[in-house]
Amino acid sequence: MYISLIGILTAIVIVIYAIKIAIESLHHKEIKCIEIVNTPLIKKVSDLSVAFSDGREQKMQHLHLTVLRVTNSGNIPVTPSDFIRPISFIFIEVQSATEIVNTEIFNATELLRPIIKTTKNIVELEPLLMNPGDSFDISILSFSVSHHFNIDSRIVGVKNLKMEKWLTRKTDYSTRRYLSYGALMRILNIAVVILIAEMIWLAFVIISSFF
Structure with a gap:
């Protein structure tokens, strides 16, 4: 008995x-960053100038493109007040100085309006509401040999921001x-x-x- x-x-x-x-x-808060593209467009040239749509013109030797996807891969909304420190991509100078010359948001979820601020080697995402499944892509163009970067952020309920490469990403959260x-x-x-x-x-x- x-x-x-x-x-x-x-x-x-x-x-x-x-x-x-x-x-x-049932309560899982997660922000994921996926590296979709990280490739040189021009490895080395001389006496080449680039004209931008805003009227700028600049000489260059190297041109590198990185495309990143930021997504709420959890099942809980992330609100602007959750961001103690915003998500920042800090590009490290390797072989040559890194100067970001153009950034663009595309493929954003409907009604999602991400805003980014760019300095010489930092791309910072302003705090925003991201519901589960929301995502957007960031293209980053720079005059550099390669793109090596760190991610800095502090978000309530998110232990750390997950970073994955597109071709080696693991099974998604769902x-x-x-x-x-x-x-x-x-x-x-x-x-x-x-x-x-x-x-x-x-x-x-x-x-x-x-x-």
Whole structure:
């Protein structure tokens, strides 16, 4: 009888723990940055000038393009007040000085209006509301041999901003959530079967004691 009670208690603990995991998985805040393109457009030239649409003209030797995608890959909105420090891409000078000459936002989710500020080697995203699934791309053009950068940010509820490369990115969050949900259901099913079996056994023992 004591063994049956221990089995029932164990099954109950498993069920409670599985429910706790399920509740926690329903609230997941995550911002992900995916590196889509990072490639030189012009490796080395001399006496070449570039004219921009705003009237600027500048001599150049190297030209490099980086395209980044920023997405809310969790299932909780990220609000402007969540940003303790905004998301910043800090480009490091390697082989030559990095000078960002043009940035552009495109492929943004409908009604999403990202705003970026650019200095010599930093691209900073102004705090904004990003609902689950919202995303946008940033193209960054610079006079540099290569693009090496760090990401700086501090967002309430986000441990760190995830960085992935487009070709090596892992299973997305929705797929991982589906797989973890399936595993959780299997645990719950096992726990329920154990609980029912132990309760039947306990009932059998109690009934047998009357005879």
